[in-house]
Amino acid sequence: MAYVEGFVVAVPAANKEAYRKHAADAASLFKAFGATRMVENWGDNVPDGKITDFKGAVKAKEDEVIVFSWLEYPDKAVRDAAIEKMMSDPRMAAMGAAMPFDGQRMIFGGFTVIIDEGPRGKMGYVDGALIPVPAGNKDAYRARAAETAAVFKEYGATRVVEAWGDDVPDGKVTDYKGAVKATGDEKVVYAWIEWPSKAVRDAGWPKVFADPRMHPQSVPYDGTRMIHGGFAPLLDA
Structure with a gap:
């Protein structure tokens, strides 16, 4: 089964080009080590949350931008x-x-892919998310994710990936569990949606929100602690 190494980083806005170059230099090494794809995405529409958000996840400073990135492995x-x-x-x-x-x-951290809908390829925009899910709800979450993936693709998304926390270490300063305030019985899901462009994404989201399939009576996770944001691709190797 496919595997993902997911990262969230706070980068000074002034260091954008230096970060891109640093990532480009690393890409050739990661691919030599076995990665099939390396993607770096620069924060574009990353909202503040009431309980959790990307900025709090990495203790971002005022002059820092969130980067949402991943490595894909076979x-x-x-x-x-x-x-x-x-x-x-x-x-x-x-x-x-x-x-x-x-x-x-x-x-x-390392994540096992449980949903991968749509072809891999260059994309123009990414929605990234972190979700805390009770371990016992894995099958229910996978089923729900498959349903929502179909909706996103109907309204323009090209690929939807959901990956289940497998090797998610505790950190000294920040970590995924703290990012979503995960409880002892919860796993962290690392997920993203690929779009052909920001324009398609911006046009698609209102339709997604209006679709009754996106508003079930209950979901198998605590949506109030889900983290989400929009990102522009910085590197896709």
Whole structure:
């Protein structure tokens, strides 16, 4: 089954080009280690939340922008092998010493893909989300995600991915569990929607909201702690 390494980073706005270059330099290494795709997305429409939001997830400062990024792997075994190679490669150590952002506040983790609807390919805009889901609701969540994916695709989305928390470590400063205030029995879902352009996305969302299929009487997770935002692709390798 496909596997995703997901990241959320706070990057100073002034360091946008330096971050893009840093990511581009890393992309060739990650692909050599087994990743099939590396995507970096720059915060464009990242709202403040009442309980949780992307900015709070990484303790972003006023001058920082949220980056939502991921690596795609064929399966967990390839990803685990890639991490071993990264840990011993001096090129990764050198890159780590020159990061244009505060790595201590970066959150990361490994996720098993449970929904992947639509073809892979270049996209023009991304909606990213983090969702806390009770572990016992995995099957119900997968079923609900499949239903909503069909709606998004009907209104212009090209691909919808939902990935279930598998290797999500606790952090000293920030982590995924803290980002969504996950309780002891909850898993974190890392999800995104790919659109051909921001214009298609902006036109599609009102239709999605108006569709009765998006308003069931109950959902298998706490939507008040879900984090979401819109991002412009910065690198798609």
